[in-house]
Amino acid sequence: MLPNTVQQSIVCQTSRLILRKFNESDLDSLLGFRGDPEVMHFSVTGPETREDIQTKYLPSCLRRYFRDGLGQWAVVRKSDGLCIGECGICAQDVDGEREFEISYRMRRDCWGNGLATEAARGCCDYGFNKAGLRRLISIIEFQNAASIRVAEKMGMTLEKRASFHGIHVLIYSVVNAVTGTA
Numbered sequence: 487m488l489p490n491t492v493q494q495s496i497v498c499q500t501s502r503l504i505l506r507k508f509n510e511s512d513l514d515s516l517l518g519f520r521g522d523p524e525v526m527h528f529s530v531t532g533p534e535t536r537e538d539i540q541t542k543y544l545p546s547c548l549r550r551y552f553r554d555g556l557g558q559w560a561v562v563r564k565s566d567g568l569c570i571g572e573c574g575i576c577a578q579d580v581d582g583e584r585e586f587e588i589s590y591r592m593r594r595d596c597w598g599n600g601l602a603t604e605a606a607r608g609c610c611d612y613g614f615n616k617a618g619l620r621r622l623i624s625i626i627e628f629q630n631a632a633s634i635r636v637a638e639k640m641g642m643t644l645e646k647r648a649s650f651h652g653i654h655v656l657i658y659s660v661v662n663a664v665t666g667t668a
């Protein structure tokens with residue numbers, strides 16, 4: 487049985503994972519992937535320090551939860567209760583349109599086990615069936631082959647190229663089969 491505070495922060499679950507909101511006790515786990523230069527190679531910020539995470543990143547996650555009811559969530563492995571990454575849905579401005587992006591980032595020692603795909607599929611299901619979103623996108627740099635593969639495995643296809651924070655990126659997308667139109 488999970489403690490009440492954890493139960494209340496759970497967003498969704500998959501067979502191996504729980505996705506829940508971040509809180510202050512996740513600082514060390516966040517540093518385990520957001521502090522790793524290889525994991526952060528394709529991120530706008532680059533590797534972050536504990537202070538960056540405490541003063542900027544975590545507060546920005548909490549603001550998104552409050553403002554949008556969505557955001558980047560902790561990916562917790564059910565087998566040992568450890569937070570091994572992050573995955574979630576964030577509102578983004580792309581080409582002047584408000585879009586909802588699924589993004590994912592996992593601790594390096596957990597790569598290659600299908601976990602990012604499982605978390606992303608959980609988010610997709612949540613976005614379409616619980617949050618009522620019409621479409622979801624992923625914003626991916628050309629060279630990020632692993633991320634492209636995760637997008638493809640969750641059912642997205644390449645829609646267009648765009649400029650995002652001054653970087654040339656690929657926009658992958660998927661439309662809600664029940665409510666969406668292309």
Ligand SMILES: CC(C)(COP(=O)(O)OP(=O)(O)OC[C@H]1O[C@@H](n2cnc3c(N)ncnc32)[C@H](O)[C@@H]1OP(=O)(O)O)[C@@H](O)C(=O)NCCC(=O)NCCS
Binds near residue numbers: 589601632635
């Ligand atoms: C992208 C990332 C989340 C994938 O995590 P993961 O748990 O290893 O993902 P999965 O195991 O679900 O799937 C990875 C897929 O990419 C493939 N892959 C990995 N590296 C690859 C590479 N260099 N070239 C081509 N495919 C690659 C894997 O083989 C796998 O596909 P498969 O199941 O068909 O074999 C992880 O690499 C990561 O955290 N990267 C840094 C952060 C990042 O770039 N996030 C995305 C920002 S858009």
